[in-house]
Amino acid sequence: METTADENQDQGQDKKGCFECCIKCLGGVPYASLVATILCFSGVALFCGCGHVALTSTVSMLENHFSKINSDHAVLTDIIQLMQCVIYGIASFFFLYGIILLAEGFYTTSAVKELHHEFKTTICSRCISGMFVFLTYILGVAWLGVFGFSAVPVFLFYNMWSTCTAMKSPMANVTSVDSICVDVRQYGIIPWNATPGKACGSTLGDICNTSEFYLSYHLFIVACAGAGATVIALIHFLMILSANWAYLKDASHTHEYQDIKVKEEQELQDIQSRSKECLNSYT
Template sequence: MGCYDCCIRCFGAVPYPSLVATLLCFAGMALFCGCGHEALTQTEFLVETYFARNAQDYVVLSSFIQYFQYVIYGLASFFFLYGILLLAEGFYATSAVKQTFGEFRSTSCGRCCSLTFIVVTYILAVIWLAVFAFTAIPVYFFFNMAQTCHNINILAEGSPLGQHGWICMDARQYGLLPWNAMPGKACGLTLASICRSSEFHLTYDLYIAAFAGAGVALLALVLYVVAATYNYAVLRFLGRKGLRW
């Protein structure tokens, strides 16, 4: 019976919303960082192979991809540590800790830490909302490219593909290359070869996965804010009523 009571207390001490948010954060960041890093590498390969003849035309894009990949490394480390901190704060705030250790009292320092986590997490959620929107841009580009590939396949059924050289995909209009880049666009047979390449389909899927990962991470941050706000209310106003989240 003593072991049973101990297990009940242990399970009761778990801040489940914070735990779920932590798991979502880890899963979302793993998708975003892992798939995003590989998608950027594949994008550089596609641009270098099909859309630019001169290395100077895509040197800015190459530098941006390299720097952003370093940012991804930092984001993965930061969110891993921050998720652990928020989970620890959830354990601290739960009233089950009070029930386990007796007359536990929240201190002013503890309440200040909880409020700090709320503010920081809210700011991170706003920033990550912008990252989530930014991640949709390459998905939109590859979606348009996939639609163009679909149109080429339909037209190719009725006539030789070489007659449809006017069907093009211009990387310059999406800001991937400067306007003086040559050729800057892929048309006809070149575009068809891109559509058939495994690199194109892999990159498209990777960007979709990175976009989904960013959405999951954003959901985790929102859940963090809700849970931390409730925990702060428990520590500040309802600490003696045994409420918990």
């Protein structure tokens, strides 16, 4: 019975030790960086995935309804293929960059200092943190441009959709349905000599009812929302990195002060011990 009681006590201590270890590990997680990383991954995934499919559907819709001669939209096709390749690069880069920023958050969080009592900062670590702040700021400004650019196709598709809706509305006072047209040439998507270049009346209504139009329209909206989420994530990262850089700077000053204080106390103790030795030898 005594052995069983001891075993139960040991098991209880082990459970308590595991619980405390789990609490320390959870306390060391940089939740702000984790949330920003998840938001960044989600935004980039939505922008890249939906944007890639939407561009493909847009080219198909243009070839079938607005530009039936390949030479008229050859330049546009090359640009879209280039943009799709850029999308692959953006997805790969931000996947790696998000992991790096999350690792940097683990390193600089205040909970790390509690777990590692000998936590010290170096000039290199502060320079790396400052570099991440600068790079994240540049990426945030760039993604603001991407967010604005991704809103352009949403605006174009919305104009086309609203024209079809107004044309079908029973409240609309329309004298001739065929006089209502959408000319994509005026947006600079295809050249002015493209054939037919525009859609009118019932043809326009049929285009708006196609799956390609609805797929492209909604995917561009989701891609724009993903770009906006990425901008928010980068702003979040920028605030975190700025706070972490300030923390590293303060920690370095604190360690320098503590080192100086320890040296002064050690010198004072040496002086006192020497004084006592001198007094003892004199007496």
